[in-house]
Amino acid sequence: MMWSPPVTLPLLLLLSQAPPSRLQSLGTAKLRLVGPGSRPEEGRLEVLHQGQWGTVCDDNFALQEATVACRQLGFEAALTWAHSAKYGPGEGPIWLDNVRCVGTESSLDQCWSNGWGVSDCSHSEDVGVVCHPQRLRGYFSERVSNAVGPQGRRLEEVRLKPILASAKRQSPVTEGAVEVRYEGHWRQVCDQSWTRNNSRVVCGMLGFPSEAPVDSHYYRKVWNLKMKDPKSRLRSLTQKNSFWIHRVNCLGTEPHIASCPVQVAPARGKLRPACLGGMHAVVSCVAGPRFRPAKAKPGRKESRAEEPRVRLRSGAQVGEGRVEVLMNRQWGTVCDHGWNLVSASVLCRQLGFGSAREALFGAQLGQGLGSIHLSEVRCRGYERTFSECPSLEGSQNGCRHENDAAVRCNVPNMGFRNQVRLAGGRTPEEGVVEVLVEVNRAQRWGAVCSDHWGLTEAMVACRQLGLGFANHAIKDTWYWQGTPGAGEVVMSGVRCSGTELALQQCQRHGPVHCSHGTGRFSAGVSCTDSAPDLVMNAQLVQETAYLEDRPLSQLYCAHEENCLSQSADHMDWPYGHRRLLRFSSQIYNLGRADFRPKAGRHSWIWHQCHSQVK
Numbered sequence: 001m002m003w004s005p006p007v008t009l010p011l012l013l014l015l016s017q018a019p020p021s022r023l024q025s026l027g028t029a030k031l032r033l034v035g036p037g038s039r040p041e042e043g044r045l046e047v048l049h050q051g052q053w054g055t056v057c058d059d060n061f062a063l064q065e066a067t068v069a070c071r072q073l074g075f076e077a078a079l080t081w082a083h084s085a086k087y088g089p090g091e092g093p094i095w096l097d098n099v100r101c102v103g104t105e106s107s108l109d110q111c112w113s114n115g116w117g118v119s120d121c122s123h124s125e126d127v128g129v130v131c132h133p134q135r136l137r138g139y140f141s142e143r144v145s146n147a148v149g150p151q152g153r154r155l156e157e158v159r160l161k162p163i164l165a166s167a168k169r170q171s172p173v174t175e176g177a178v179e180v181r182y183e184g185h186w187r188q189v190c191d192q193s194w195t196r197n198n199s200r201v202v203c204g205m206l207g208f209p210s211e212a213p214v215d216s217h218y219y220r221k222v223w224n225l226k227m228k229d230p231k232s233r234l235r236s237l238t239q240k241n242s243f244w245i246h247r248v249n250c251l252g253t254e255p256h257i258a259s260c261p262v263q264v265a266p267a268r269g270k271l272r273p274a275c276l277g278g279m280h281a282v283v284s285c286v287a288g289p290r291f292r293p294a295k296a297k298p299g300r301k302e303s304r305a306e307e308p309r310v311r312l313r314s315g316a317q318v319g320e321g322r323v324e325v326l327m328n329r330q331w332g333t334v335c336d337h338g339w340n341l342v343s344a345s346v347l348c349r350q351l352g353f354g355s356a357r358e359a360l361f362g363a364q365l366g367q368g369l370g371s372i373h374l375s376e377v378r379c380r381g382y383e384r385t386f387s388e389c390p391s392l393e394g395s396q397n398g399c400r401h402e403n404d405a406a407v408r409c410n411v412p413n414m415g416f417r418n419q420v421r422l423a424g425g426r427t428p429e430e431g432v433v434e435v436l437v438e439v440n441r442a443q444r445w446g447a448v449c450s451d452h453w454g455l456t457e458a459m460v461a462c463r464q465l466g467l468g469f470a471n472h473a474i475k476d477t478w479y480w481q482g483t484p485g486a487g488e489v490v491m492s493g494v495r496c497s498g499t500e501l502a503l504q505q506c507q508r509h510g511p512v513h514c515s516h517g518t519g520r521f522s523a524g525v526s527c528t529d530s531a532p533d534l535v536m537n538a539q540l541v542q543e544t545a546y547l548e549d550r551p552l553s554q555l556y557c558a559h560e561e562n563c564l565s566q567s568a569d570h571m572d573w574p575y576g577h578r579r580l581l582r583f584s585s586q587i588y589n590l591g592r593a594d595f596r597p598k599a600g601r602h603s604w605i606w607h608q609c610h611s612q613v614k
Contacts, residue, residue: 031073031108033129035087041131044087045069047095047108049116050428051417051466054095056108057121058083064103065111070131072107082128089123097121116428157181158202158257160283161188163222172412174287175214177280178202180245180257190246190275191216191282197252198260199283204345204355205256207319207412208285216282223279246275253381255341255355288352290501291412310347310386312407314366314590316468316529318501319353319409322365325373325386333368335375335399336361343379344407347386354410365406366590369535372399416502420464421445422525424480430526432482433461435503437490446490447482447522448503449514450475457496457506458525464502467527474524482522489514489522533591545583552576557609 032053033043045056058081066078097119101111160176178189199211247263254260311331312321323334323344344356372394379389418436425431433448458470493509500506514521553574558564564578589595 031069033073033131034090035128041070041075041133042087042129044085044090044126044128046090049093049095052092054093054117055090055123055126056099057094057097057119058125058127059121060098060100061127065099065101065108066129066131067103068101068105068111069108069129071136073131074136075131076134076136077132079130079132082130083125085124085126085128087126087128090126091123093117094119094121094123094126158205159186160202160206160285163219163282170293171415172207172287172291174208175284176282178283182245187245188280189248190278191280192275192278193247193249194281195250198248198250198257198281199285200252201250201254201257201260201355202283203285204349205410206285207291207354207410209288209349209352209354210286212284212286214282214284219282220279246278248281251381253342253345255345255357287412290352291414310350312351313368314533314592315406315408316531317408317466318463319348319351319411320365320407322363322368322404322406323347324368327371327373330371332371332373332394333401333404334377335372335394335397336403336405337397337399338376338378339405342381343377343386343389344405344409345381346379346383346389348407348409350385351409354412356407357410358408360406360408361403363402363404363406366404366533366592367401368404368590369401369537369588370539371395372401372404375399414501416464416504417466419502419504420461421483422465423483423486424477425524425526429467429528431524432477432480433503433523433525434483434486435491437504439490444488444490445483445486446488447486448494449489449492449512449516450477450521450523451492451515452495453523456498457494457503457523459498460496460500460506461503461523461525462527465527468529469527469531471526471528471531474526475521477522477524480524487522494523528593530592532589532593532595534595535588535590537586537588540586541583545581548580548582549577550580552578557607560609 030048032046032048033040034046035043046053047056048054061081061083063078063081066081070076070078095116096108097114099108099111099113101108105111158181159179160173161179162170162173162176164175179186180189181187196211196213199214203209203211245262245264248257248260249262250257250260309326311324311326312319313324315321324331325334326332339359339361341356341359344359348354348356374391375394375397377386377389377391379386383389420436421434422428422431423434434445435448436443436445438444439446453473453475455470455473458473462468462470489512491503491508492512492514494503494506495508496503496506551574552559552568552571555564555568555578556574559568568578
């Protein structure tokens with residue numbers, strides 16, 4: 001009897017889809033409700049497309065369409081809808097017009113419409129919806145998108161405006177004058193009473209984990225010089241009372257500046273000037289390791305995170321995913337009981353991102369496996385690591401994996417999304433990959449050679465585009481027409497590890513060299529916002545594994561399928577035995593999409609040994 005290396009013979013295969021409460025996709029476009037509505041379930045309907053928020057026209061919009069929108073937003077149904085900009089006129093593009101839904105669609109962009117951006121409406125026709133306040137199971141989250149400031153006015157977002165010429169070329173921008181988008185206008189913030197706590201909140205919103213001290217004396221000199229210049233635009237703006245926000249008092253634990261006490265400058269016509277004797281507030285942020293420029297060297301060594309270490313899983317975008325912690329050498333999940341933006345922000349900062357944009361409940365980004373380590377996590381916001389936050393054991397209050405917590409963190413704007421685009425596809429999620437590179441000191445759009453192009457490179461491209469995962473890496477794109485003038489190959493030999501934020505960060509040829517030339521062999525992708533995630537149940541393998549001696553007469557099929565070592569070729573068939581390692585296997589699908597083998601049934605063959613399709 002000869003011993004053979006262990007062979008895996010799966011006895012049980014389980015491809016479990018996402019739980020029923022999460023089978024409906026969130027679609028390729030995100031929705032939000034905006035406006036002066038007093039409740040989170042009502043407001044002007046806005047949709048995110050190509051990285052920009054826009055509105056929906058009220059033409060042909062009725063209860064069926066409102067129901068689809070409310071379900072996508074996580075509510076059970078729609079109560080009614082509102083026409084003629086009842087919740088105020090929006091800004092930017094009117095993305096959808098003449099929307100018609102059957103009522104069974106899982107997202108608004110699956111309904112019929114004129115097409116993205118095709119509209120004859122004005123913002124006086126922006127539609128609003130009123131949803132039933134009851135939430136769908138697994139579709140609720142704590143958001144900061146509807147944060148409001150004084151008198152219910154919206155402090156929508158912040159940005160840093162570089163002051164030094166050298167800083168204007170950096171990406172991401174980590175230092176500059178703070179500007180707040182307030183009531184649809186960008187306004188500077190007065191530096192009076194400005195503190196490091198305020199800077200910490202602003203940096204968190206911009207995707208940075210921490211703030212750094214600022215050389216206020218230097219910036220004061222720059223300010224004074226500009227104020228003395230009679231032609232200075234800065235001086236004229238100051239005289240026109242551009243400092244609408246002139247006193248901010250954050251604790252440093254807030255996920256959004258709208259949560260801080262803010263004093264607004266007096267209305268025009270009042271005698272008291274805003275920011276008398278002050279200047280614009282200047283903030284300096286520290287980028288996480290993943291977002292630092294390649295040439296930058298950190299001033300101190302990065303300390304390893306104390307246990308429990310944390311990670312994000314199953315997220316389609318950078319900085320989002322199901323929360324998992326490492327305890328007792330085993331990864332487990334966090335229960336959503338007590339989960340909020342403050343605790344989520346501590347975790348995001350520990351991972352090198354900014355504060356949390358959304359704290360997600362109900363396993364919205366997929367269920368995990370194994371233990372539920374933590375529940376009732378109650379961070380105060382100043383903790384350096386997630387392990388410092390008070391919490392309970394996950395098994396103490398009846399948590400299940402359908403309660404797994406998730407998060408979407410604020411990440412820095414690296415400018416990478418403006419350096420890639422898709423062309424020629426049937427939908428915005430597919431097409432020929434075109435990149436922006438520098439050729440002879442000039443910026444030029446061009447194609448990517450499909451040599452060595454694979455799923456890993458396609459994953460990086462889809463992530464850079466903000467479209468999630470890659471369905472397919474396409475090497476033959478003759479049926480897609482690229483952008484006129486961008487057909488020349490400007491990037492070849494692309495090899496990515498999979499962790500890059502952009503194709504420009506992957507290894508590639510110096511001088512471009514493409515064996516196929518240009519045209520039909522340009523690289524292409526097909527992206528999706530959800531994907532399967534197959535994970536083996538390792539515990540079941542351990543519990544069911546055993547050794548078995550089996551006669552060769554029963555191993556003809558295993559031998560034909562190359563499940564035995566090569567030494568079996570020289571045995572005296574059908575006499576003798578082989579020693580096999582046998583076990584049951586169980587494969588879970590933790591993703592938010594069904595698993596479908598790439599090979600269709602037409603390519604399967606009938607195997608006589610098992611009398612079944614192989």
